[in-house]
Amino acid sequence: MNGTTMTRGYVIIWAWLLLLMTLSLFASTLPVSRAAIVTLMFVVAAVKAVLVALHFMHLKLEQWLIYAIAILPVLLVLGLMVALFPDFVLAR
Amino acid sequence: MTMTATAPHEHHEAAGFFRTYLYSTDHKMIAKQYLLLGLIMAVVGGFLSYAMRWQLAWPDTEVPGFGFVGPETFNVLVTNHGTIMVFFVAMPILLGSFGNFLIPLMIGARDMAFPRLNALSFWLLALGSTVLCVSFFVPGGAAPAGWTGYPPLSAKAEYTGVNWGLNLWLLAHAIEFAAFLLGGVNFLTTVVTMRAPGMTMGRLPLVIWQQVAAATLFLLSVGPLIAGAVMLLMDRLVGTGFFIPERGGEPLLWQHLFWFFGHPEVYVVLLPALGAALEVYPVFSRKPVFGYRWIIWATICAGALSFIVWAHHMFVSGMDPRLAMPFSITTILISVPFALTVFAMVASLYRGSISFELPMLWGLGFLAMFTTGGLTGIFLGSAPADIYLNSTYFVVAHFHYTLISAVIFGGYAGIYYWFPKMFGRMLGTRLGQLHFWSTLVFFNLTFFPLHWIGIAGMVRRIANPLQYEMVAPHQWINVFSTLSLLGLVASQLVFFLNFFLSQFRGRPAPANPWNATTLEWTAPSPPPHGNWGASMPAVERWPYEYSAPGADRDWVGQRAPTVEALLRGEGRA
Amino acid sequence: MTTMAHAPTHLSEAASRSKVAIWWFLASEIMLFGGLIASFVISRLGGGAQVDHSQLNVLVAAVNTFILLSSSYTMVEAFACAARGDRRGMRMFLAFTVLGGLAFLGIKAYEYTGEILHGFTPWAGTFWSFYYTMTGLHALHVAIGVIANAALCVGARLGTERPYRVEVAGLYWHFVDIVWIFLFPLVYLS
Structure with missing residues (x-):
């Protein structure tokens, strides 16, 4: 390069x-x-x-493995946030 | 650019005591250190359970060798028994010891990817264990807020009357998490980058797959709990109000963060034990594992699902009831991949030539006990049943059946199976038989009746069951369970005796005492530093080639014959 | 030197190992900051943590954002220099990165001081608790990155540097930058 x-x-x-x-x-x-x-x-x-x-x-x-390592936790964080909505946002 | 790098693994000369036993970077020595630490902490955790059970059977009497318990001390016992057994016994033995010992040996590497980081992981864990043990002796005593450390109880020193004990408990966790984070990174990097030629992921032994899955689950789940622990520590030390309602905080948030980690953590402990059992079955039934690829996919599915089931621990926590159904469904769903794995295990045994050697006994014990524990999980996973059973001894019985099946049965399956490779001697058979049968019997006698007393209404974490009118008539179950626990503890003494005696008096182990196929059995017992001598192994087939038609014996090893062996006209290694 | 023959493969192996390892580590770091940020977002949306805009200095934070983004640029240039064997350029860009990190920490400390002097301590309310925990944890990461980069810079002077180490330190540094990219609008702008 x-x-x-x-x-x-x-x-x-x-x-x-x-x-x-x-x-x-x-x-x-x-x-x-x-x-x-x-x-x-x-x-x-x-x-x-x-x-x-x-x-x-x-x-x-990078190869696909590195992509996966980077993207998986981002998805998990978004999932966690969505699951917390009913208790702390929608309940208000 | 000057290259001062030296070739790896060129130091084979005898090292001193310090370098051999304390500051060692050899993965096998570090595995033994983890094993020893785990066993020592198991003694501590077991002693706490003895005092706890004594208090439950004969409330407010002097516990021999411990003293008076009472409600405050009982909380300390409950909390630290759970913490120690999960974080300082199960993880060091099943991940730390098995993972470190097996990964390089089974993938054909000379060591882990980062040997010094590996040593650091262990010593961090040792530090964490020390901090936890020290917390018993600070003013106010050790942490009493439950192993889950729910706020608001845990968020302010005034609520429990314990200040430094709980702070140190949190600190011990932080150190433990750091240790296993670094360890997990090391495991995964090693498996990804250091496999021997020919060792494709599709030829990886199942126990290594399970270790990979466990390390991945740990790395991806522990972050939110570390965040939560930082917040809790801030609440306690700085005076913030993350989890304290009177300051506008949300106690329920901790439960979410805790169980987001807590449920994957269950599989972090379970999967390595499952893997050990899966290694044992084909060897002692002389049959290939059934459904190799199915088991791998089931593990991946279960791992993925484990991130979306956590709220089933919180059905009675006061969380939004709309969450109950989705989490019930995912929980029931996660039993599918595990049922598939159990069926694959049974099919692996079906019509095999089973020999009941010690590792196989423990492996079969694992299968039976884990299935029992899994079945009660179906009751607890569905919200309507759980609302009745939650926080009773039914739950206690459930998770002891799942966790003890993993840690004790799966763990001993691994220890008995790999002991010859680890220490170069065979474990004594007669004491081993006594150990297995007495453990099996006393374990069931201790924990099965707890299902009943749980259904009868005895809840967890109460110091004196006699105070409750509905429980008092069933007190005989508590007495019976405690007496059985004494037997269970005594059975483990048999193991310690055997473990110690066999180090010196055991029959010297050949390289491959079980006629097994995986790579570690082609190294000498115990393997030298660097594992493979001059020639690195290459791999030419999958790991479970047993009773192949047309072969001249009933197993064919994974390792390709070396050029020297072929020149000498010898067959496969 | 007999070890010379081993060195290139040994180095490229070490490089690929370190890269896989740091990405796994960053994955767990994403979960750590993600857990904290998710808690804050939820608390904000639920009404628990209301931002006190009048007390936050957006301009100072914007300068800090500028510095951190730029230090990310100098870090990647340092790696580009290292990769083509330009040791001088690498030292220079690493030094810029270290200075950027130090400037960020200094400005952050100045901000903290002002806020605390006005009575907005970590225990002054849910927003301030989150504010100090999130930016504090981030600042801790910046400090660790500064130490790592400074060590590499000194290493380059002594001739013990390895290009892959600059890459690994860079991946960490860019991650810390990304965290700030989200913290900035989250705390100061929205």
């Missing part, structure tokens, strides 16, 4: 991350509902996380 092109790729990702960060900072000034703003923020956060994982952590170059 050519070192210089890789480096340029990293700079681009970095620029994207900073852009997205700025976007989420100013999202609260958008003239839309609060729920939409919060949703937007977490979509942006997820995109940032995926960018870091795929490019900085080289997940896009």
Whole structure:
């Protein structure tokens, strides 16, 4: 792999991350509902996380096992959160 | 770039006492250290159960060798008996010892992936055990809040009157989790990256599959409980209010976080024992395992399901009743893969030439006892029945049938089976027979009657059953169970005697005393440092080639013959 | 040197082992932070932990986010340098990463000090309990990463570095960055 092109790729990702960060900072000034703003923020956060994982952590170059190790716990956390809803959110 | 790396495993010269027994990075020595630690903690946990049962049979009398118990001490006994047996006996023996000993030997590696990390894992566990033992002697005594440590009882020192005992109990857990996290990472990395040539995942012995599944379950389930433990410790030490209702906290959240880990943890303990039994059956029935791939898929399914059954521990906790049905369904569902595994076990035995050697006796005992425990699980898994049975001695009987079948029967199956490889000598048969039969009888006499007294209404964690009018007429069951427990404890003394005597007086073990096929039996007994001498093993078939048609004997080993052996004109190893 | 012949395969084996191991470790870390964050989200949505926006300094946190994102970039550059044998570049980028981590911790400490001086201690309410526990646990991870990266930086000076160690430390560091990517909107913005 050519070192210089890789480096340029990293700079681009970095620029994207900073852009997205700025976007989420100013999202609260958008003239839309609060729920939409919060949703937007977490979509942006997820995109940032995926960018870091795929490019900085080289997940896009890894074999399926590493993917599985990375994705399984994320699914489990989401499952845990869903299962906690009835007791702590819906009960209110 | 300068390369100062040295080739691995070039130190074979005799090491000193310190390097051999204390700071050893050899996976086999670390396995023995885990085994010893587990057995020592088993003595501690067993002693607590003796004092506890004595108090239940003859409330508020002096317990010989322990002293007066009473309600406060009884809570301490209940709590620490559970903690010690699950975290400091079952896990060290079934994962720490078996996993460390078997993984490199059975996949054809010279050691674990990270030998020094391995030693660190063990010594962390030893530290955790020490912290737990020390907690008995701090002012206020040891933790009394149950092995599940439910808040709000556990969240404030004022509620139990115990401050440092409970803090140290939490600290001991944290250290234990760290030890097994590092150990689990080591296990999984070793199996993924260090298998011998030809050892595909489809040729991996089942016990290694089970260890992999157990380590995966542990790694993926313990995080939320560590988070919960941090929060609980903050509640106790800093004064936050995560779990304290008067400060706006949610006690129920702890139960969710605890059981999200707690249920997979049950399988963390069970699966290695299941694996040990699965290794024993084909060897002593001279038949291939039935349904190798089915068992693997059943294990994976059970592992996946184990993450979505946890709330069946909480049917009476006051959680949202809408959760009861989904969790009942998943719980009943999880019995399917385990039933499949049990059927595969029975089919593995069917029409085999069974020889009742000691490992096989324990293996069969495991099958019988685990099935019994599994059947009572069906009652407890369905919410309507559980609402009546929850927190009674029926539950106590249920989980002792499942956990003791795993830890004692499965564990002894493994210990008796691999003892020759581990220590280079055979375990004595006569004491072994006595040990097995007396354990089997006394175990059932101790725990089976607890089903009855549980249905009769005796609840867990009460110090004096005579205070309850409905339980008092059944007090004879408590007395009977306690007397049987004395027999059960005495039976284990037979094992310790045998274990000790056989180290010195046992018949020297040949490399393959059981005519087994897996790789570890091609190494000398006990294997030297580095396991394989000069030539690394290669693998050419699956692990259960017994009584193959056309073969000149009733087993064919997994290991491919070495070039030297072929040149000498010898057959397969 | 007879060991030279072994070294390349030995190193690449060690590299693949370490990578598998760190990913498994990160999986358990995802569960740890995931459990904590899930508890916080649930508590927020249930009304238990209401964010006190007036007391949080979003601007300072944004600067911190910028620093941590950038340190992730310098970390990956350090690995790129290590992979092509550029020891000087590796040292430089590792030093930047360490400085970024230290700056993050310093700013976080400044934030904590201000909040505590205004009476918003960990026991000042459910939100503050979660706030200190989550950011504190994260800061602890940052501190561990700083130590690891500093050790690698010193190792590069002494000539004992291995590229795969930079990769492993990098994977950990990026994970810590990802945790912050979620904590930032969770605590400060929403």
